[in-house]
Amino acid sequence: MPDYRTRALQLLSIVLRRDMQPSNSFTGPTRKMPPSASAVDFFQLFVPDNVLKNMVVQTNMYAKKFQERFGSDGAWVEVTLTEMKAFLGYMISTSISHCESVLSIWSGGFYSNRSLALVMSQARFEKILKYFHVVAFRSSQTTHGLYKVQPFLDSLQNSFDAAFRPSQTQVLHEPLIDEDPVFIATCTERELRKRKKRKFSLWVRQCSSTGFIIQIYVHLKEGGGPDGLDALKNKPQLHSMVARSLCRNAAGKNYIIFTGPSITSLTLFEEFEKQGIYCCGLLSVRKSDCTGLPLSMLTNPATPPARGQYQIKMKGNMSLICWYNKGHFRFLTNAYSPVQQGVIIKRKSGEIPCPLAVEAFAAHLSYICRYDDKYSKYFISHKPNKTWQQVFWFAISIAINNAYILYKMSDAYHVKRYSRAQFGERLVRELLGLEDASPTH
Numbered sequence: 001m002p003d004y005r006t007r008a009l010q011l012l013s014i015v016l017r018r019d020m021q022p023s024n025s026f027t028g029p030t031r032k033m034p035p036s037a038s039a040v041d042f043f044q045l046f047v048p049d050n051v052l053k054n055m056v057v058q059t060n061m062y063a064k065k066f067q068e069r070f071g072s073d074g075a076w077v078e079v080t081l082t083e084m085k086a087f088l089g090y091m092i093s094t095s096i097s098h099c100e101s102v103l104s105i106w107s108g109g110f111y112s113n114r115s116l117a118l119v120m121s122q123a124r125f126e127k128i129l130k131y132f133h134v135v136a137f138r139s140s141q142t143t144h145g146l147y148k149v150q151p152f153l154d155s156l157q158n159s160f161d162a163a164f165r166p167s168q169t170q171v172l173h174e175p176l177i178d179e180d181p182v183f184i185a186t187c188t189e190r191e192l193r194k195r196k197k198r199k200f201s202l203w204v205r206q207c208s209s210t211g212f213i214i215q216i217y218v219h220l221k222e223g224g225g226p227d228g229l230d231a232l233k234n235k236p237q238l239h240s241m242v243a244r245s246l247c248r249n250a251a252g253k254n255y256i257i258f259t260g261p262s263i264t265s266l267t268l269f270e271e272f273e274k275q276g277i278y279c280c281g282l283l284s285v286r287k288s289d290c291t292g293l294p295l296s297m298l299t300n301p302a303t304p305p306a307r308g309q310y311q312i313k314m315k316g317n318m319s320l321i322c323w324y325n326k327g328h329f330r331f332l333t334n335a336y337s338p339v340q341q342g343v344i345i346k347r348k349s350g351e352i353p354c355p356l357a358v359e360a361f362a363a364h365l366s367y368i369c370r371y372d373d374k375y376s377k378y379f380i381s382h383k384p385n386k387t388w389q390q391v392f393w394f395a396i397s398i399a400i401n402n403a404y405i406l407y408k409m410s411d412a413y414h415v416k417r418y419s420r421a422q423f424g425e426r427l428v429r430e431l432l433g434l435e436d437a438s439p440t441h
Helices: 004-018 039-043 049-070 081-097 102-106 122-131 150-163 181-186 189-194 236-246 266-274 356-378 387-408 420-431
Strands: 169-173 200-207 213-220 256-259 278-283 310-315 318-324 328-333 341-346 350-355
Touching (some): 039 387, 039 420, 081 387, 150 213, 169 356, 213 236, 318 356
Antiparallel strands (some): 318 328, 341 350
C-alpha cells in the first residue's frame, strides 16, 4: 500500500464531498403532524387501520378453518376492528408494566389494572390470542419461514420509508431484545428450561442522529443448516449478507454507514463504495473478515506505542487505521480522510488525539448505545412460543419507538411533553377506547 501522505489532497477532496448531506438534504419527518395529534395518530403512521383490518380478516379466517378441522368453538365470535385495537393495546401495556403475562391485568394482583380489565373480559382476550393471525394460510408459492409475518414487515418497512428521511450517518447493529434481566434473576430454573431459545436474529439500520430505525432485517434460524443463526454468529460472510439486505435501498444516497467488527470487511466496503455508500467500521482480527488487509497492521508490536498514536495504511480510497488507547483499536474506512484529526475526550485522562474516523465512530456508536439503554426496556414483554409472533411483537415495539421519535420532533410534543412511558400509557388507553384520540384532520 502507498504511503497515505501522497494521497492527502485527493482524500481531502473525497472527504469534503462525503461530508456533504445527500442531494435531498432534508432529514426528519416527511409529514407535519398537527399540535392536536394523539399517540395513536403517530402509531398509525406505521400500523394504519387497513393493516389492522387485514389482521381482523385473517384472524377470523384462521378461526373458521381451525374449527372446521378440530371442532366447533361455541364461545368464539368473530373479532372486530375495535376489539383488534384493544387486543393490541393489552399487549402493548406489557411494555410499560414490564409484566411478562398480559393476563395479570385481570388477576387482581400487583400488575392488575381494573380500568383496562373492564374493556374486555379475560376469556374474550384469550380467544382472540388463540386465533390471532396476520397471514392465516401459506400460499403455494411461499417457502419463506416467516410467511405468517412477512407481509406485515413489508408494510412496516414501506411506512418507515414514507414517514422519515434519515440523516447521512447511520449504524448497522443488533438492538437489545434479549430476555428481561429482572425476569431471569427471579424466575425458577424450571421456568427457564421451559422457555424456548429465540430462533431468529434481528438486525436494523438506524439513523444515528435521531435513533429512528430505518430498516429491519430478520434472519431466521432454520435448523442447523449453514445459514442458521449459529453459523451467523461465527461467519463474517453471513453478516455481510445481512448488511447487503439492510442497505439495499441506500445505494446512491451518499450515506455513511458505521459497522461493528462482524460486518466490517474490505470486500464489503469496496462493494458498497461502488454503490455510493461509504463506511466506517471497527475491525477485529478475531471477528472480522480480514481478507486483503496487510498482516503488518493486524499484529500488535512488541512494545506498545504512546497513547493516542496511530498507524495508517491505504489501498485506493480505503484507510486502515491502527490506533492505540490502552489497547490496539483498528478501523477500516473510506468515509473519512486519515489526515483529518479528531479527539476523544475522556473524563479522567482528558483529550486523546485520534484520526477523525475514530472520533466519528465513537460518537455515533455511543448515541446508539444510549438509545438502546433508553428504549429497549419498552419492548413488549409478552413472549409467545411461535417464532412469527415473537418477530411480530418486536416489530410492533420498534414501530412504537419510531412513533415516539416522530412525536418528539413534532408540534404535538410542545403541547404535552410526554415521556416514553407516558406516551406508551396514552397509546394503550387510546387503543382501548378509554381516551379520545384527537383527530388529525
